[in-house]
């Protein structure tokens with residue numbers, strides 16, 4: 001019934017529940033043996049190729065942005081399953097996400113990257129988190145958050161802590177074991193994890209995978225206020241998640257009418273997310289936290305898969321060709337940097353590019369770290385966006401399963417030396433990133449001014465323990 005249970009391994013508790021404890025023990029044993037050989041055979045020499053690659057791929061900061069957000073709070077907002085086609089989209093003449101549309105058009109000096117793509121694989125949300133905070137890719141199979149959760153990382157929260165005195169937190173209306181977060185966050189140096197046990201999880205507050213976005217944001221304000229400044233806070237929404245159900249009383253736009261339930265529902269939950277953001281921004285302003293913070297919003301991955309191409313062609317008024325499907329992997333990235341002008345930015349980029357961008361805004365050079373992406377504001381930024389399956393998009397070319405398209409027109413173009421060279425670079429980038437994770441190579445990456453994170457320094461949790469136990473038993 002759950003074909004992806006083992007390959008995605010999204011939560012050990014679920015695997016136990018569906019396989020039974022006996023089979024689970026065997027499964028974990030096989031997995032551990034496979035992992036152990038790769039890790040044991042690795043040596044510091046394996047890191048050489050990786051560092052050679054990342055240092056030659058490094059893009060030096062743009063002086064106009066370097067250090068421009070030094071010491072500012074960073075509020076990063078995860079827009080669950082939110083795709084860029086929703087921006088400015090009108091359903092029956094009505095804007096679906098009026099609030100986000102205003103930000104996309106530069107309100108409050110937000111910069112909107114309209115050619116930014118998600119790069120997730122089977123790890124979905126968790127892959128997005130991994131990429132944004134580590135500038136490395138998820139794995140070709142399964143979720144690195146689960147299978148590599150005890151690796152050594154040199155993650156953004158830990159770097160911000162050690163180099164700039166930041167505290168960090170993740171806020172999310174699901175329980176802490178999902179995607180193995182309660183383990184890997186400690187290895188990433190995340191100070192606090194406000195999971196579902198901190199929120200009011202009464203039945204009327206829940207839909208789809210957990211807490212509704214409006215109560216989530218409301219209750220998050222005092223948690224943010226309690227954090228020591230400067231802070232790096234990551235708030236993760238949840239309502240706009242498959243199957244995109246919404247209680248009637250929360251719906252303020254009619255469903256679409258394609259006859260495909262998933263697609264039809266999607267607009268209602270996207271609208272709900274939009275309204276919850278508007279409310280959150282008001283509350284942030286009221287609390288005084290808005291003005292002087294870096295605020296970053298991003299869509300983690302697509303909400304509508306290729307299984308819904310028929311309905312999507314009705315929605316978008318065009319055929320969903322493989323080229324168009326690649327275009328539909330655009331997710332919004334929006335960033336507000338205090339005292340910087342906003343607007344639309346047409347730079348091509350992906351989730352691995354966010355960490356070096358944020359480091360440079362802090363005035364921390366990304367060069368000494370193993371980053372597979374490059375700073376989006378850098379003049380030397382690499383506009384090649386690698387997808388997890390080896391396809392790619394650049395401003396000129398789009399590769400989907402051996403066919404190359406002109407990115408601007410969607411017309412098929414003949415493969416040529418240039419497109420072959422891009423493909424080779426993409427494959428190399430992905431395989432080096434995989435090597436880091438499979439062999440746990442960052443344990444060999446010694447830096448004079450960065451101490452390895454000690455996971456036992458971190459502890460998450462609070463009351464409502466019984467509720468957590470209940471929810472995983474159900």
Ligand code: GP9
Nearest residue numbers: 123124125126174178209
């Ligand atoms: C679960 C949430 C959703 O906590 O982050 O994960 P997804 O199903 O999108 O990977």
Ligand code: MN
Nearest residue numbers: 081124125300
């Ligand atoms: Mn997700």
